[in-house]
Amino acid sequence: MTATRPLAVIILAAGQGTRMKSAKHKVLHPVAGRPMLLHLLSSIAELKPERQVVVVGAGREQVEAAVYGTGAVIAVQEQQLGTGHAVAQAHDALAGFAGDILILYGDVPLVRPETMRAMLDRLNQGDDMRAVVLGFRPEDAAAYGRIITSGQGVISKMVEYKDADANERAVTLCNSGLMAVRSTDLFVLLDQIGNDNAAGEYYLPDIVMLPGAQSAVIEAEAWEVAGVNSRVEQAVVEAAWQDRRRSEAMREGATLIAPETVFFAYDTVLGRDVLVEPNVVFGPGVTVADNVVIHAFSHLEGATIDTGAEIGPYARLRPGAKIGPNAKVGNFVEVKKAELGEGAKVNHLSYIGDANIGARANVGAGTITCNYDGFFKYRTEIGAGAFIGSNSALVAPVTIGDGAIVAAGSVVTKAVDADALCLVRPAQEAKPGWAARFRARMQARKAAK
Structure with a gap:
């Protein structure tokens, strides 16, 4: 000037x-x-x-x-x-x-x-x-x-x-x-x-x-x-802004498979060699490092994603999500105010809120961190290399030590020591012939009506 x-x-x-x-x-x-x-x-x-x-x-x-x-x-x-x-x-x-x-x-x-x-x-x-x-x-x-x-x-x-x-x-x-x-x-x-x-x-x-x-x-x-005096004009200005931002992202080294289906916020930051699949929405406050893959139908807001991480498909990252290098957040996983360490994996159908997931930890399908008691929020700490079995509920505040294993279907309410096995479920019991007798009884009752 x-x-x-x-x-x-x-x-x-x-x-x-x-x-x-x-x-x-x-x-x-x-x-x-x-x-x-x-x-x-x-x-x-x-x-x-x-x-x-x-x-x-x-x-x-x-x-x-x-x-x-x-x-x-x-x-x-x-x-x-x-x-x-x-x-x-x-x-x-x-x-x-x-x-x-x-x-x-x-x-x-x-x-x-x-x-x-x-x-x-x-x-x-x-x-x-x-x-x-x-x-x-x-x-x-x-x-x-x-x-x-x-x-x-x-x-x-x-x-x-x-x-x-x-x-x-x-x-x-x-x-x-x-x-x-x-x-x-x-x-x-x-x-x-x-x-x-x-x-x-x-x-x-x-x-x-x-x-x-x-x-x-x-x-x-x-x-x-361009001015905005109606919802229609607002949509026109939005569409024009998005078109320019998509072109800018690709010029700067990101790959958008279907650019017209990707929506950015005003402050979205993408590194080089980022791959964005169709139907991805960036809300405000997202920073993506180099060599990240964001699969289709993911929604990200207020999140930081480190080099080599993989997100989605159908993942939701909410404010405070920090995804470490080479970590994986898979399909139908929601992460809020939680940090995944390097190489950590949450691959399927899980909710991770108010938590720290250590490096190389693996969180099984259907696992949730129970972070809210109706009044206050509490944190879950999962150590490096820990393995959380499918369909587990981790009731915060709770700590899972490094290398520990939580068996599938466990409801964990107490700390688990490093390298320990945590098994929280009743012993399996089989009753021979029970199912057949139950079906016969119920069919008889139905026929009598």
Whole structure:
């Protein structure tokens, strides 16, 4: 970034969001597992702004809670009188600020830091542009406001679609609404615009056309400035984000067998030579090291997977799962807040919660760690090289020593020493002929009815 001037950011989020049909504030609906507003604030953070203001209408409490700790403050637009009026509500929050101001939209979450920097660079290029507007060229210009230029990106006119004539509507360069302006100009210009238009609103773009100075436009890709006003548009933005992330993952060395069926979160990290089979979902907080295989229909969230591990198919890793090098979590296994050591195996139909599984331990099919008594959670410790037989219940808190063997079907409530055999079940007893006598008796009773 060539400019070194202080930066403030105004994020407009005062729209009613009625088309979302939701009690949740529009800008808090997620894309890739993260609220749209937090996507935007994360990108803004890379520019190290001095101040951040989020302008809201209804739903202030929700937004205030969401931005807590980010450094953003809230300004309220009591009446919805247009984008120009909304920006003006940030005046008090920016009192005493001298520098550049970026104006962004909370429902346009994917604008990149590089694009924001480019807007600021253009503003400070030295030719005294009043403002820099971010334009784009969508496949369908629909009802977007149009930008008419006179060459070298200098704007000769900006017009809202509803106020444009046929020739202006034929222009393909559209206004995203994002803008960079100097603090010394912004609020002075806002005081000069009127609302003599079809909607009777104060339009932010009108500051560009006020006499006295020129403004410039730079262009971004259409996906970067895609807005969300409905569940349908949210799904479109999500799909576009996922497509880009899948391509990025493959470019960086992961193999996706059926890319269109794999879904990433905003912070998913994949190493090289990771193989992801179809229908895998990554929730937030997943880090996968090199040479990991994730089989089909697995769901991962808040998990760390070390080199050479194998997950699934049909596995579920929940927050706090740590899968060690070359460990195996097999089909229909759920792991929560538990660590598997190097080479440990939980291959079939098991629940492992609040536990440590030692290196090379083997947990048999149908085993569960009974970690919850209805009030508190307790941990299970399984030592290195231990073998847990199928269909065992380990009632926490309990410790299984290194190299110990727990016989199949055991309900373990006490510690098991290293290298010991734990057998917790009644002796097997056979009663010759009992089954035949039982069937005959029951058939007679049925015939008598």
